[in-house]
């Protein structure tokens with residue numbers, strides 16, 4: 001529509017965001033938010049007990065986290081921005097307008113966090129040698145770093161909660177209502193102990209590499225870190241339960257369709273089962289680390305390590321799932337179109353407001369019926385071109401042509417080898433949001449439904465990949481430029 005359509009036709013666009021984002025969450029929660037307080041606590045404990053072995057271990061763990069967070073962590077953080085603005089520029093634009101000051105603050109906090117981790121790591125050895133006063137200062141630096149790491153997460157979680165359920169923001173459009181959305185606090189309450197427990201499990205794993213088997217200190221360290229992990233486990237469970245119970249109430253109104261509720265209930269149960277299995281596994285291993293640290297093999301620690309990664313990954317997927325068909329709950333559909341603009345789009349057609357068109361490649365033009373006269377061929381290609389534009393604007397954020405979650409595999413399953421004529425497909429698409437409540441209603445006009453149908457019929461005979469604007473370029477329709485964007489901008493700016 002207002003932006004060229006970036007598209008990956010094999011894996012689909014979502015995997016790009018999902019891979020980068022999940023990696024980022026694991027690094028952020030496990031190695032920054034949860035680990036910095038643990039490292040600072042170890043340093044403090046070593047100082048208190050006058051035991052330099054704690055100090056050495058804490059420094060080794062910190063150095064490892066420093067390497068990973070400033071490389072993979074920072075790159076994936078920027079990667080989220082890059083991938084999200086490529087795949088769904090509309091949602092990120094709206095979020096920036098609503099949360100401008102939150103993100104501005106986030107930027108300041110993040111810069112502070114980076115300076116603190118640099119200072120904390122680089123001054124460790126020097127300050128440690130300058131007497132107990134300096135060492136105490138250094139420990140305070142560690143706790144300050146821990147605090148700022150947590151604040152960066154706390155700000156972003158407000159935006160994540162908002163995307164699931166903006167709550168009263170939908171009516172009053174105020175910044176603070178947006179921040180204090182119904183899922184914010186429960187989700188933050190869940191992520192905080194989760195991060196601490198995750199860090200504990202990663203630290204248990206690292207201790208096996210950073211200490212020697214014969215060393216009695218290994219047992220002492222394993223036991224202490226296991227106790228740390230154990231201390232957060234009940235909070236993970238309690239807050240997980242709180243989060244779990246606050247989601248359905250808030251979502252019930254959104255998901256009027258029973259199927260969605262059923263599918264959601266199924267996911268919820270699965271998530272809960274996974275959470276319980278994970279926590280029990282973690283408790284068992286941690287229990288073992290406390291009572292029999294000398295018998296604990298490295299491999300036993302791999303289990304809770306993967307369990308918690310698995311649970312966190314799953315948690316993020318559930319969060320994505322319950323948001324559909326919206327990208328911002330009840331405000332913007334995952335296709336990037338605002339609920340408020342639907343009446344206009346359905347009346348005039350999405351192409352009326354589309355600035356960019358995605359030209360058909362030569363390979364995509366193949367497969368037309370034989371024996372068409374030249375004018376018929378031209379007319380046919382024109383229809384297919386428009387149909388493709390409708391597909392790119394309304395379906396391609398979630399579907400590929402022939403890859404993951406491909407539209408052709410769905411049509412093949414539904415209609416088999418029968419010709420996929422517009423008569424057959426258009427009726428389904430018109431009501432697709434009833435059939436599959438993850439999908440938004442079709443945003444275009446009746447005429448566009450037929451154009452899309454003609455394009456899908458063409459796809460039955462043409463298996464060429466559908467390139468995104470990044471590789472095939474675009475055709476620009478100046479006359480339509482920015483009409484919807486201007487409207488969105490005005491309403492969101494006025495509301496702020």
Ligand code: HEC
Pocket residue numbers: 324325334335391394395396397398399405407410411429432435436438439440442
């Ligand atoms: C918000 C993302 C999203 C958008 C946008 C979207 N879909 Fe879907 N669609 C899905 C999901 C998710 C499924 C279910 C996949 C599954 O169950 O494996 C699906 C399934 C389907 C199916 C199979 C339905 C069935 O009953 O088995 C068809 C056909 C389909 N989509 C067509 C379309 C068309 C045409 C468009 C554009 C007008 C579109 N979709 C837009 C997410 C989307």
